[in-house]
Amino acid sequence: MNIINFAQLSDTLSTSGQPAAADFQSIAGQGFGTVINLALPSSDHALPDEGAIVTGLGMNYVHIPVRWEAPRVDQFQRFAGLLRQLDNEKVWVHCALNMRVSCFVYLYRRHELGWAEADARRHMDAIWDPRNYPAWAEFVDNVAADYSARR
DSSP, rough: OOTTTEEEOOEEEEEEEEOOOOOHHHHHHHHOOOEOOSSSSSSSOOOHHHHHHHHHHHEEEEOOOOOOEEEEEHHHHHHHHHHHTTTTTTTTESSSHHHHHHHHHHHHHIIIIIOOOHHHHHHHHHOGGGSSSSSHHHHHHHHHHHHHHHO
């Protein structure tokens, strides 16, 4: 399996760019119970039948299509809720290049789990810096503001 920007972040959480159809057999074989896809159906190398492939292998499939130009707080809230629910299950999260995903995981670790900033950012910083993309910098700020407002 050679998936772009693959990262095993814990015993129960792995992230990557877009897996090929054949990669999902290996993902299932490793005991993953859920695949979360943050890419758009029109993203590079997207699989039009990904949901059927994943569920056909006995895994759950959740698609939260995040537009690169306009990530939304409600999409992150849905993602965070899923990770909370699936806390003890092996989850594979992907998008096209692991950029959307690494940002969502950073925000989850920072705001949901209370990780220190540097620790929460480590994986994302190895791939990209959302502060260099106005829509993503605003998204990060909006998620932080949402959590502050709820305290």
